[in-house]
Amino acid sequence: MLLKLVLASLWSRRVMAILTCTSIGISMLVLIGVEHLRAEVKNNFERTVSGVDLIVGSRTSGINLLLFSVFKIGNPSNNLQWKSYQDIVNRKQVAWSVPLSMGDSHQGYSVIGTTDDYFEYFKYGDKQKILFEQGEAFKRLYEVVLGADVAKNMGYNINQSLVMSHGTGKVSFTHHDDHPFKVVGILDPTGTPADQSLYIPLQSIDILHQTQHVHDELLSDVPLGQTYKPQLSAFLLGSKSKIAVLRLQRDINQYAQEPLSAILPAMALRELWQIVGAVEISLRVISWLILATALICMTTMLLASMKERERELAVLRALGAKAHIIIFLIGAEALLLTLFGALAGYLLVTVGLLLGQPLLEQHFALYISPHVDLVAVGRFFLIAAGAAVLLSFVPAILAYKKSLLSGLKQ
Amino acid sequence: MPHSLSIKNLFFSWSKQSEFALRIPNWQVETGKKIFLYGRSGEGKSTLLNLISGIENRYTGNIQVLGQDMAKLSQRKKDSFRANNIGIIFQQFNLLPYLSAQQNILLAQRFRRVSNTPQSDQLASICERLELSSHLLKQKAIELSVGQQQRVAVARALYGSPALIIADEPTSALDTQTREQFIQLLLDCAQSSTVIFVSHDMSLASHFDQQLGLAELQQQGSNIYVA
Numbered sequence: 001m002l003l004k005l006v007l008a009s010l011w012s013r014r015v016m017a018i019l020t021c022t023s024i025g026i027s028m029l030v031l032i033g034v035e036h037l038r039a040e041v042k043n044n045f046e047r048t049v050s051g052v053d054l055i056v057g058s059r060t061s062g063i064n065l066l067l068f069s070v071f072k073i074g075n076p077s078n079n080l081q082w083k084s085y086q087d088i089v090n091r092k093q094v095a096w097s098v099p100l101s102m103g104d105s106h107q108g109y110s111v112i113g114t115t116d117d118y119f120e121y122f123k124y125g126d127k128q129k130i131l132f133e134q135g136e137a138f139k140r141l142y143e144v145v146l147g148a149d150v151a152k153n154m155g156y157n158i159n160q161s162l163v164m165s166h167g168t169g170k171v172s173f174t175h176h177d178d179h180p181f182k183v184v185g186i187l188d189p190t191g192t193p194a195d196q197s198l199y200i201p202l203q204s205i206d207i208l209h210q211t212q213h214v215h216d217e218l219l220s221d222v223p224l225g226q227t228y229k230p231q232l233s234a235f236l237l238g239s240k241s242k243i244a245v246l247r248l249q250r251d252i253n254q255y256a257q258e259p260l261s262a263i264l265p266a267m268a269l270r271e272l273w274q275i276v277g278a279v280e281i282s283l284r285v286i287s288w289l290i291l292a293t294a295l296i297c298m299t300t301m302l303l304a305s306m307k308e309r310e311r312e313l314a315v316l317r318a319l320g321a322k323a324h325i326i327i328f329l330i331g332a333e334a335l336l337l338t339l340f341g342a343l344a345g346y347l348l349v350t351v352g353l354l355l356g357q358p359l360l361e362q363h364f365a366l367y368i369s370p371h372v373d374l375v376a377v378g379r380f381f382l383i384a385a386g387a388a389v390l391l392s393f394v395p396a397i398l399a400y401k402k403s404l405l406s407g408l409k410q
Numbered sequence: 411m412p413h414s415l416s417i418k419n420l421f422f423s424w425s426k427q428s429e430f431a432l433r434i435p436n437w438q439v440e441t442g443k444k445i446f447l448y449g450r451s452g453e454g455k456s457t458l459l460n461l462i463s464g465i466e467n468r469y470t471g472n473i474q475v476l477g478q479d480m481a482k483l484s485q486r487k488k489d490s491f492r493a494n495n496i497g498i499i500f501q502q503f504n505l506l507p508y509l510s511a512q513q514n515i516l517l518a519q520r521f522r523r524v525s526n527t528p529q530s531d532q533l534a535s536i537c538e539r540l541e542l543s544s545h546l547l548k549q550k551a552i553e554l555s556v557g558q559q560q561r562v563a564v565a566r567a568l569y570g571s572p573a574l575i576i577a578d579e580p581t582s583a584l585d586t587q588t589r590e591q592f593i594q595l596l597l598d599c600a601q602s603s604t605v606i607f608v609s610h611d612m613s614l615a616s617h618f619d620q621q622l623g624l625a626e627l628q629q630q631g632s633n634i635y636v637a
Contacts, residue, residue, distance in 0.1 A: 001520050005509070012508035315504040318465065319566075320493020320521035322486050 002325065006332045009312070013305065017337060020298050024341025024384070027294035029348045031287040031380055032372060036349065038280050039376070040368045045273060048192045049265045051123035053245045056080070056088065056252055057234035059259035063275070066268040069100060069234040072110045072193045076102070079231035084258045089237070091251075093244040096121045098236040101205045104164045109150050111164050111198045113205035113230065119145070121238060124192045134158055135185035138201050142216045144181040145199040148189035158183050164200070164208060179208055191367030203228045237262075291380075295387050298337055302330060302395040313399050327396040334392035335385055342381050346372065412477070414574055414604035415439040415462060420471035422454075422461060432457055433628050434471075439620075441573075444597060444605045446615045449624030455608045458624065459576050462606070463496050464488035476573050493521040497567030497603070499577040499596070503559045505551035511562045512547040515569050522570060536565050539599055556584070560592050568599050575600050577607045581614065593617045 010017045049055075049070045057065045058078035067073040079101075089097040098121050101113035112118075116137040119130055135158050138145055146156055156162070161180045181200060189195055201219050206228045239245045245264070252262035306313075313326060321329075353370035360368050420434040432454040439445055449455045460466035461473060464480050467488075473480045476495055483491055492498075497518070505514045515533065537547065540561040551559065560580070567575055577596065581589040593614055597605070607618060615621040 001513075001516070004513070005506075005517075008508040008513075009506075311502075311504060312506055315500070315506060316517075316521075317489065318463070318492070318498050318500070318504075319518040320489050322489040322521070325521065 002328060003332065006329055006336065009309075009329070010333060010336065016301060016305065020301050020337050021341040021344060023297055024291075024294045024338055025344035025348065027287075027290040028342045028345025028380065028384065029352075030290050032346055032349045032377055033352070034283045034287045035376055035380075036353070036372050037368065038283065039373065041276075042273065044191065044367060045269055047125040048194075049123075049269075050125060051121070051127045051238070052236045052265050053239045053242075054237040054249055054252070054262045055234060055265055055268075056237060056260055056262045059261050062261065062263040062268040063272050065234060065261055065263050066265065066272060068102070069236075070193065070265070072102075072197060076233045079233060080235075080260060081258055082229040082231065084255065084260065085232055085235055087257070088252060088255070089235070091248070093239050093241070093248050094237055095240045096238040098122055099202055099230075099232050100234045100236070101202055101230055102233040104166060104205070104208060106150075106162060106164050106198050107154060109147070109154075109196055109198055111200060113200055113202040115202055118199060119187075122194070122236065124190050124194065128190070130190060130194060131188040133186050133188045135183070138184055138199070139219055140216050141201055141204050141207060141219065142179060142181050143184040143201070145185035145187065146183055147195040147197045147199075148187050149195040150198055151183075151186040156183055156186075158186065162198070164198075166209075179204070189367075202230055206230045291384060292387075294341070295338070295384065295391055298334060298388065299391040299394060302334060302392060303398070306395050306399050309399070317400070323400050326400040327393065330396035330399060331389050331392045334388040338384050338388035339381065342384050346377055412441050413438045413474070414441045414443070414476055415606070416472075416474040417462075418472045420461070420469060420473060422457065422466070422469040430454065432461075434458075435628075437622075437627055439604060439606065441604055442602070443620055444600075444618045445607065446618035446621045447606060447608045447624060447627075448610055448612055448615065448621065449608075451610060453624050455610075455624055456578055459578050459606070459608060462574075463498065463576055464492055489521075493518060494570075495573050497570070497572035497575040499563050499567045499575070499580045501579045501582055503563035503580065505554075505559055505562055505566075507552035508550065510548055510550055511542065511554060511558070514551055514562055515547075515565045518566060519570055532571070533569060536568050536599065540565050540595065557588060560584070560588075561595065564592075564596055564599060568603075571602065573603060575603045575605045577605065579609050581609060581611065586613075589614065 055065055055069050057069060057076055058080045060077040064074060064077065068076050085097075085099060088094065096117060098114060098118045100118075102110060104111040104113075116139075119132075119137050123129055132145075133148065133151075135145070144162060150156065160183045162183065163180050181204075187194070203219060237248070239248055249262040249264065252260050316326065316329075349372055350370060353368060353372070357368055357370055415438065417434050417437040419436075420432065422432040424430060430452075447455060447458070457466060461469055462475060462480075464475075464483065467481075467485070469481075475491075478491060480488065480491075505511075506517070509517070512533075515536075536542075537544075542558075542561055542565060546554070546558060551562065554562065563580065567577075575596075580596075581592055584592060589611070593607075594617070596607075597617060605618075607614075
């Protein structure tokens, strides 16, 4: 009966109730949205690279090296020499290496020159290997493997012929028309920037920039380091033992023949996240302030409505409603407004993510799951509900004290 | 015969500076009596009803309702006592506009300690006497005519058979014919209850067992009797 009374009373003031719900819903949308984006972006960052002990590039900052080699953001400050690469990967502590050469693109997607070791050793998430959805790794000079998003967004299939362009911008005036590549493999989606790249043999990077025509050959017939000695943007290293990683890093950083930087991906990610962290904290503070403002607005609305409801509350009290019933009625009203608002906010976030996720993936290589963490949402709901109930005590107690006489005098 | 209401040496004032003061040296109302309390506007009729029903508590002296000293009850117990024993009919009927007529009638029952289970027999009986059809009971209070609202307000006050019914100028907005009908209806339905009916309209006085002027009551007590 009491709940019916609350619902009926709210329905009689439905315009105000809907507006209040909307303001709480929008604040909850911001709060849940920011928290979800923060968690997802952090998760995306952390799952982008896994199982790689060191990333080595020409001397630059750790964050820059991480950004261009893993996230495909920015450019290397310089290339490193093939000889230096050979020198380092032949050390006894090194278990495996994956060379990376960048600088070309296809329709805005970056082209990475590498070896088939990339598909063997580069891992993401919880040490997950990159798998092939179709086809296999390149075996010949003019073969290309596509990241999942490239194939999906461009509508490419196996055996299709593609032309690479010089430079990394979306628009290029130099196309390597004389060296078309055949698609031989398409990768499974990983939800990382790896989905946004095309992979060609390292040898081909050199060929793309030559004027003379080179016949398509088996890669095994043109071994790296003999026919071709490409310059590298960076390379990934795996060491035989974890203990050796720090020593290897120090040795590379002190490498006398060429100024190089070696970074631990996890450390660089943490450093990067610390920079993003300040923005993250600001966003969280703003989100909570928005929610607090919405709840205070709701309390103000409840207080304002007390004037017009004096008679209603006075009648209830005259009929024998005790303090706890008046407090329950107003508290339940605040709680319902908050929960309906919060639910609306949650639904808006989910719908927004479902609609916006493909765009985020396409334009920012960010895979944001549309499934919001329900534990976090539940926590926000509880905090908002608790705050709403606490705040509702102010109008409730004032109403109880004031309602009888002033209400009946009207 | 026991008293439903007993007041001794009552003094009430809004504040020390206030010119208004209510003084009742002595007043007893016998159980089952129908009292007509009249007085000029602003004389304190509504204040007296508020004191009797435990709505207003700042007074000196003694008020006993149904044998219960109201000063000895906490606010919570006063609310409970009011819910269980007193039916109130307001000046404007004060139905909650967003509830149906039936929900308005049953509302007081919700706050009673005795039983929260609606007594359907009693409800049916009251509604029959007040000519409240099942169709009308389902209508929202705001959709009812003034006459229908009156009957719902009376039903709400009578439901649960309160020992004391207080009516605070419930006829002030009604025309003469409707006023007569309303009084008749109220007294017919509240035969077993004590009724204190407040009004400044002396034309209604003849319907009641006792007629008391508040001014005289304040000076001399309940020996004032107007035939």
